[in-house]
Amino acid sequence: SGQRSRYLKLRARLETYPLYPYLEYSDKLTRLSRQSSESVTEFIDQYKDTPLANQMLQNWVYNLAKRGEWKTFIENYSPSVAAKKNACFYGYALYKESRLAEAMEWAEKLWLVDFSQPDECEPIFKIWRDNDGLTPDIAWRRFSLTLLSNESKLAAYLVRFLAREDKQYANSFKLVHRRPANVKRVDKYKKDNRRIHELVLHGLKRLSRTRPDEALETLNKYLEIHHFEQEALTETYVYIAKQLANSGDKLNQIDDLPVNLHEHADLVEARIRMALKQQDWSQVLILINLLPEESQLHPRWEFWKARVLVGSVDPADRDIALRSFSRLAELRSFYGFLSADRLQQEYNYVDEPTSVSTEEILALEATPGIQRALELLTLNERTKARREWYFTTQDFSNRERRVAARVAHRWGWHKAAIQSLIDADAWNELDYRFPIAFLDTFISNARTADIPANWSLAIARQESAFMPDAKSPAGAYGLMQLMPTTAKSVAQRSGMSFKSNRDLTKPAFNIKLGSHYLGRMLRRYNNNRILATAAYNAGPENVDRWVDGDLPFDIWIETIPFMETRSYVQNVLMFSTIYGRRLQQSQPLIYEHEYDDFSSAHTNSTAGESSQQSAEKDDQIEAPG
DSSP: OOHHHHHHHGGGGGGGTHHHHHHHHHHHTGGGGGGHHHHEEEEHHHHSSSSSSHHHHHHHHHHHHHTOOOHHHHHHHGGGGGOOOHHHHHHHHHHTTTTTTHHHHHHHHSSSSSSOGGGGGGHHHHHHHHTOOOHHHHHHHHHHHHHTTTTHHHHHHGGGGGOHHHHHHHHHHHHHHGGGGGOOOGGGGGOHHHHHHHHHHHHHHHTTTOHHHHHHHHHHHHHHHOOOHHHHHHHHHHHHHHHHHHTTTTTTOOGGOOOOGGHHHHHHHHHHHHHHHHTTTHHHHHHHHHOOOHHSHHHHHHHHHHHHHTTTSSSHHHHHHHHHHHHHHTTTSHHHHHHHHHHTTOOOOOOOOOOHHHHHHHHHHHHHHHHHHHHHTTTHHHHHHHHHHHHTTTOOHHHHHHHHHHHHHTTTTTHHHHHHHHHTTTTHHHHHHHHTTTTHHHHHHHHTTTHHHHHHHHHHHHHHHHHTBBBTTTBBBBTTTTTHHHHHHHHHHHOOOOGGGGGSSHHHHHHHHHHHHHHHHHHTTTTTTHHHHHHHOOHHHHHHOOOOOTTTTHHHHTOOOOHHHHHHHHHHHHHHHHHHHHTTTTOOOOOOOGGGGOOOGGGGGSSSGGOOOOOOOOOOHHSSO
């Protein structure tokens, strides 16, 4: 083509251009079917220090498969870098090279997954089925695996491969998956066999998410007519017990369940949160002591143990609490900052920057891999830039990763800088782990939306680590991870034009919409960042259901039903404090007015104090949080 002729004329002059390997790659890729094995191997060897080598290998073996060169395909196939299509072709290649046993084993491995395989798998699957590889049990295993992963469409497709007697069970399985209340029809599932056991226990788990009391009652009915496998039964008991704990266990049924708490730390933690919500302090302490020792030493549970002991009438208990709070206050964490507030101490930010010279930065910046990554970033080829960056830095020493973070920061590539420091275990480099990115945009929009700029910065840091083109599996876009429906609503209310989802990858537009939405949430919840932050993550409808003014703020946060939202709120509050410091603004973890939406127990006269609130108090510990 004309473009290739032009490239060939300029080729010699482009050899020093950082992206010359990419030009060579593109040139070879367009003529891949005409390349010899030697030519491709030479390219892979020459550019083995780039991600292009693996990409070339994947494309090369795919091309070999399409041409039916199975022997050469097998010689060059590498599972460690294989795409799904090539994995399918590998099984077929084994068959074509008369390695039937290996081909059948590989086909089974490809089959037993909970996702759709590409069309390229169909030839080897057909051969496998024709050779009686697809037994009734294997067919059921994949159907079950898929449904348990909530891949309902794929599960419906897989029904055709089930044995005739299993298809009825599969339809019942799909029914209780979609409508768990159907599992309460015990007379419909009387047959005592493995298929029925599996669908019944699955249905009971799903039912327990909304009606755990009914799920347990129904399970007891099934126990009269079924002989469940003990491991599966125990797993179901534990699952239902956690849902009972999350709902408050109003009928006090958890203690009667045949579950050994010492073997299920996750259930113990669910019960601790239930006890916290009930403010049953003695039960909190008992349950914390049931956790594995390693878990008890986690800042979360050390804090809550201290939170109980601080209200004890025994001075020795209060002394233990004081020592725990003092120990925790040395940490830069949510619980560390909570503890510092209780002790009326300054937060310990543990900011320990490493000295990196300009010479080190410039030297690393001049290395080929980093140059390629930065050039791709400049061309807005962000996916390729990330791939190049992570490939280049994967074998760096921790010192080199710290230097790399400076390079990325210099180029405004904050996500790469943050990740490099994480990989280096450099947790205390706060200037680079918490960059002040897009500052003018954040400040101007914070003023317009009447929100704290350090809060919106903290949200963006938690959501995307300032990655403009971030897209979540749920479909949220950009720096502040806005869902298109939310973005459209905010844009309409604010009189902004929102044309396409691509607009959300533009930092200024994303920050503007995100800040306006944060402002709406903040006003909805009476200027309370705790509730507004939870709403930004989980949606205001959920937060409206969760709000409980009878709980102290710290218990409310700890007992947020969604684990992701719980961690999200804790991180954003802590990050806001860090950004307040970075902006040279005094910023408490919790503002005084934010306590007002919660129980007055935030004054810390809690944990069993009631009638004993007298001279027993220790003023330092009892200070407002």
